[in-house]
Amino acid sequence: MKKEDYLEEIYKIQYRNNRFAKVSELAHALKVSDPSVSEMIRRLEKEKLVTFERFGGVSLTALGIREARKVIRKHQLLEVFFTRILKIKKASHEEAHLIEHVLSDAAADKLDNVLEKPKFCPDGNPIPKKDSEVIELTKLPAKSKAEVIFVATKNKACLERLNSLGLVPQAKVRVVRKLSKGPLILNVKGSDIALGPNVCATIFVEKK
Amino acid sequence: MKCHEFDRKICGADIVLTGNPNTGKSCLFNQLTTADAIVSNYPGTTVEILEGKTAISNKVLHVADLPGIYNLGSSSDDEKVATDYIIERKPGVIVNVVDATLLERNLYLTLQLLELQVPMVIALNFYEELEDKGISIDYKNLSTLLGAPVIPIDALRGAGIDILTKTIDAIIRGHAKFDYYHVQYDDHIEKAIDKIEKIIEEDNIPKRAAAINLLEEDDGEWKKARHKERIRSIIDELSKEHALNTEIARERHGQAALIAQKVMIMEKPKKHFKDFLDRFTTEPLTGGISLVLVMGAIFLSLFTIGNYLSELLGKWFDILITNPSAPLIKMIPTTILQTIFSWGIQGVNAGLQIALPYIFIFYLVLGALEDTGYLPRMAYLLDRLMHKMHLHGNAIIPMMLGFGCSVPAVLATRILPNKKDRILTSILICMIPCSARTAVIFGAVGKFIGAGYALLIYGIVLLLIFAVGYILGKFLPGESTGLIMEMPEYRLPQLKNVLKKTWMRVKDFMWIAFPLIIIGSAVLGILKVYGVLEVITKPFSPIISGWLMLPTIAGITLIYGILRKEMALELLFVLGGSSSLLKFMTPLQIFIFTLVVALYFPCIGTLAVLRHEFGWKKSMTICLFTIVLAVTIGGLIGRLFFAMGIPK
Ligand SMILES: Nc1nc2c(ncn2[C@@H]2O[C@H](COP(=O)(O)OP(=O)(O)OP(=O)(O)O)[C@@H](O)[C@H]2O)c(=O)[nH]1
Ligand SMILES: [Mg+2]
Numbered sequence: 001m002k003k004e005d006y007l008e009e010i011y012k013i014q015y016r017n018n019r020f021a022k023v024s025e026l027a028h029a030l031k032v033s034d035p036s037v038s039e040m041i042r043r044l045e046k047e048k049l050v051t052f053e054r055f056g057g058v059s060l061t062a063l064g065i066r067e068a069r070k071v072i073r074k075h076q077l078l079e080v081f082f083t084r085i086l087k088i089k090k091a092s093h094e095e096a097h098l099i100e101h102v103l104s105d106a107a108a109d110k111l112d113n114v115l116e117k118p119k120f121c122p123d124g125n126p127i128p129k130k131d132s133e134v135i136e137l138t139k140l141p142a143k144s145k146a147e148v149i150f151v152a153t154k155n156k157a158c159l160e161r162l163n164s165l166g167l168v169p170q171a172k173v174r175v176v177r178k179l180s181k182g183p184l185i186l187n188v189k190g191s192d193i194a195l196g197p198n199v200c201a202t203i204f205v206e207k208k
Numbered sequence: 209m210k211c212h213e214f215d216r217k218i219c220g221a222d223i224v225l226t227g228n229p230n231t232g233k234s235c236l237f238n239q240l241t242t243a244d245a246i247v248s249n250y251p252g253t254t255v256e257i258l259e260g261k262t263a264i265s266n267k268v269l270h271v272a273d274l275p276g277i278y279n280l281g282s283s284s285d286d287e288k289v290a291t292d293y294i295i296e297r298k299p300g301v302i303v304n305v306v307d308a309t310l311l312e313r314n315l316y317l318t319l320q321l322l323e324l325q326v327p328m329v330i331a332l333n334f335y336e337e338l339e340d341k342g343i344s345i346d347y348k349n350l351s352t353l354l355g356a357p358v359i360p361i362d363a364l365r366g367a368g369i370d371i372l373t374k375t376i377d378a379i380i381r382g383h384a385k386f387d388y389y390h391v392q393y394d395d396h397i398e399k400a401i402d403k404i405e406k407i408i409e410e411d412n413i414p415k416r417a418a419a420i421n422l423l424e425e426d427d428g429e430w431k432k433a434r435h436k437e438r439i440r441s442i443i444d445e446l447s448k449e450h451a452l453n454t455e456i457a458r459e460r461h462g463q464a465a466l467i468a469q470k471v472m473i474m475e476k477p478k479k480h481f482k483d484f485l486d487r488f489t490t491e492p493l494t495g496g497i498s499l500v501l502v503m504g505a506i507f508l509s510l511f512t513i514g515n516y517l518s519e520l521l522g523k524w525f526d527i528l529i530t531n532p533s534a535p536l537i538k539m540i541p542t543t544i545l546q547t548i549f550s551w552g553i554q555g556v557n558a559g560l561q562i563a564l565p566y567i568f569i570f571y572l573v574l575g576a577l578e579d580t581g582y583l584p585r586m587a588y589l590l591d592r593l594m595h596k597m598h599l600h601g602n603a604i605i606p607m608m609l610g611f612g613c614s615v616p617a618v619l620a621t622r623i624l625p626n627k628k629d630r631i632l633t634s635i636l637i638c639m640i641p642c643s644a645r646t647a648v649i650f651g652a653v654g655k656f657i658g659a660g661y662a663l664l665i666y667g668i669v670l671l672l673i674f675a676v677g678y679i680l681g682k683f684l685p686g687e688s689t690g691l692i693m694e695m696p697e698y699r700l701p702q703l704k705n706v707l708k709k710t711w712m713r714v715k716d717f718m719w720i721a722f723p724l725i726i727i728g729s730a731v732l733g734i735l736k737v738y739g740v741l742e743v744i745t746k747p748f749s750p751i752i753s754g755w756l757m758l759p760t761i762a763g764i765t766l767i768y769g770i771l772r773k774e775m776a777l778e779l780l781f782v783l784g785g786s787s788s789l790l791k792f793m794t795p796l797q798i799f800i801f802t803l804v805v806a807l808y809f810p811c812i813g814t815l816a817v818l819r820h821e822f823g824w825k826k827s828m829t830i831c832l833f834t835i836v837l838a839v840t841i842g843g844l845i846g847r848l849f850f851a852m853g854i855p856k
Contacts, residue, residue, distance in 0.1 A: 016449060016450055016451050017447070017450070017451040017454075018451045018453070018454045019451070151454075155687065155689050156283070156425070157283035157284065157625045157626060157689050158283075158625070158689045158690070158692070159453065159454075160279070160281050160283040160453070161278065161283050161284075161625065161689075161692050162692065163279075163453060163454055163457035164278035164279035164281070164316060164317075164457065165278055165313070165692070165694075166313055166316070166461050168454055168457050168458040168461060169454065169458065170458070171461075177487075177490045177491065179492050179495075179588075179589070179591075179592070180492065181592070182591055182592040183588055183591040183592070183601060183691055185490065185588065185695060188313075189310070189312050189313040189461075189465075190309075190310050190312065190313065191310050191313055191694055191695075192694065192695040193692065193693065193694050193695065194584065194587065194588040194591070194601065194691055194692070194693045194694075194695055195690070195691060195692055196591050196600050196601060196690030196691030196692070197591075197592075197690070198690040199689070199690035199691065199692055
């Protein structure tokens with residue numbers, strides 16, 4: 001199993017579930033043993049691509065998300081290529097999975113152009129844009145706009161509150177005010193909401 | 209604040225007011241009923257259920273005002289209280305109060321409420337503010353889309369209330385029929401809903417709503433659910449691939465946005481002074497400056513206006529009551545009755561001079577501050593400071609209320625999302641000088657030693673609060689959610705509302721505190737005449753005179769202070785037999801006395817609310833802790849100051 005596969009899988013789990021990925025879950029999805037997952041996680045941690053807590057699980061860092069999205073972008077573009085151009089429906093996922101690792105960045109961009117910059121993959125998931133800047137909300141400067149990618153929190157009350165306020169994946173937000181290293185005021189759905197730094201650290205956004 | 213509202217029996221209502229926080233529910237509640245709910249401009253004003261009565265076409269109906277919520281759930285205690293009430297008590301009509309200026313966000317809860325299939329009216333509040341914001345809403349179309357009546361209202365000035373009551377009346381008479389908007393979720397979720405619906409047995413909400421609640425992992429619904437294993441297996445299977453909670457939320461938000469787009473036209477809003485004010489008070493540098501200015505203004509107004517009023521009242525009391533009554537009292541034959549009367553009058557005098565002016569002025573200022581919408585900004589600005597105490601900015605609001613009275617402040621901690629934050633904040637609130645303690649600080653130290661020393665008491669107390677938070681926060685178990693708080697618009701305080709709030713908060717003082725002072729003074733008088741006073745004070749004298757270096761009479765007043773904090777000082781005047789403390793106490797003694805009063809035992813009312821919220825064990829521990837702290841610090845500071853030879 002390659003590093004990219006892990007990043008991709010962790011991203012998928014986090015994107016789907018708004019939470020950390022568990023070791024056993026990864027082992028199951030990638031069909032490998034728990035120890036080999038742990039070993040890879042340690043490696044990814046060293047490269048600052050993920051953070052790991054023994055009882056919480058793995059979570060991608062902003063850098064990790066960027067890397068994962070690069071692979072996912074290639075994967076999804078290939079899928080579009082297979083279904084739309086080659087009219088291969090069934091095996092497109094597996095084929096794309098094999099090729100995504102060897103497809104160069106430049107080739108992926110060309111493919112993107114040829115396909116006329118598709119927005120969604122055949123399953124209806126949004127395709128990440130090229131050079132999309134993914135950061136923690138904490139790093140978003142004042143006055144800038146962004147789109148939420150996912151919230152990675154283990155705190156149920158926090159997730160529930162953020163969900164009901166409209167801070168869900170793909171929500172459009174704008175930083176109204178910001179104190180250095182401190183809380184910020186975020187405009188979501190027209191209302192200004194103050195968020196503490198530890199809440200912001202769990203929200204990953206794509207800068208617009 | 210009515211006393212012990214938290215103990216009131218809840219009876220279930222015909223009309224339930226619900227909606228997002230700060231949308232004007234309590235304002236509407238006051239319009240509909242004769243009740244006095246506190247109305248303030250910050251989310252989380254109401255934290256308990258308030259009930260009142262209203263008459264609609266000659267029928268008496270019960271109305272309930274609930275804490276504001278963003279969704280039906282249990283992510284904080286106030287949200288839980290409101291959600292349980294809506295789900296458990298089958299209201300006749302739900303009045304969903306919606307902030308028209310934030311229609312899209314508010315519709316999220318509306319869509320969720322519609323799933324309950326309870327007769328519902330949507331009250332579109334702040335309708336008059338729309339024009340200013342360049343928004344127009346086609347409320348008739350909104351009503352058609354939602355399948356429920358939508359009535360524009362202005363809860364503050366009462367516009368549209370008559371139409372609202374007529375609509376409620378029609379619903380209660382059963383004249384209105386509803387076909388509600390129905391959120392269609394993604395296929396996999398709909399399939400799961402179908403499956404779960406078949407498993408669920410009886411429930412007091414529709415099976416579909418119950419199924420959705422279960423999918424959203426709602427704790428309340430799970431507690432009631434039967435056949436848990438079967439439902440769990442359906443959900444677990446689905447959770448492997450999906451974040452159900454978030455997907456359901458996203459779908460509801462998406463459909464709320466679509467509905468809002470259909471009925472709303474937005475133009476560029478006008479620029480306002482309040483936008484500038486918002487910027488000024490929340491930018492890093494100017495925000496800090498404004499914070500200092502606001503706190504300084506509160507202190508200064510207490511010191512200047514409070515002192516002025518206090519002296520004025522004292523003067524007139526002497527002229528009108530003390531002096532004319534003196535010869536009359538002399539004519540009373542028995543000494544015991546003489547003592548009771550003269551001490552009773554002195555008690556009232558002390559109450560008027562010490563407590564009333566400062567408490568009154570403080571509540572006036574706090575009431576105005578609450579109405580501007582500044583408190584949530586304070587929470588934002590002080591978030592980082594609060595982290596040092598292992599808390600978050602949201603704890604600032606209950607703590608600020610604690611400067612008024614600890615009882616509603618402890619209740620207000622319900623807005624905090626977890627138990628650890630609630631307990632820690634409540635402990636700190638017990639140490640915050642409430643208005644009664646402020647009266648003692650200003651009436652004793654401020655008046656007889658000087659403003660600087662009054663400020664020093666605040667300094668010491670705040671430092672201690674900081675230290676306790678810093679240390680205790682480390683050891684209290686439990687995880688902490690961060691600050692998530694909506695910033696309301698700045699609004700001009702309404703004089704009428706501020707005066708009403710002030711009256712509601714000081715009237716307890718009139719009805720409870722004054723009789724208590726009179727009785728307390730009289731009892732002391734009797735004890736003194738029969739020589740019992742010395743017997744009672746004796747056992748405490750090692751602590752009172754030995755360690756704290758106070759006159760022995762101070763001990764007995766400290767016991768009275770448990771009933772109400774300001775009584776400690778009032779009875780000190782009575783026992784000392786003079787309206788000047790300096791006649792029988794040194795400045796250092798006044799300082800120590802005040803410090804101890806400020807810190808020890810958070811009065812009987814607070815103990816009751818602590819017990820109600822956290823149980824006996826925790827509340828008694830908190831009280832004991834404050835007593836030990838007060839005595840220790842009082843003695844230590846006393847010795848330190850004695851060595852330094854201050855205050856002179
Ligand atoms: N301009 C205007 N202000 C209003 C209107 N209704 C309420 N307000 C103000 O809005 C603020 C909030 O009102 P509340 O009645 O306390 O709101 P609530 O919904 O009870 O709030 P919570 O108890 O915190 O959930 C107060 O400052 C009111 O004066 C209105 O129709 N127009
Ligand atoms: Mg209210």
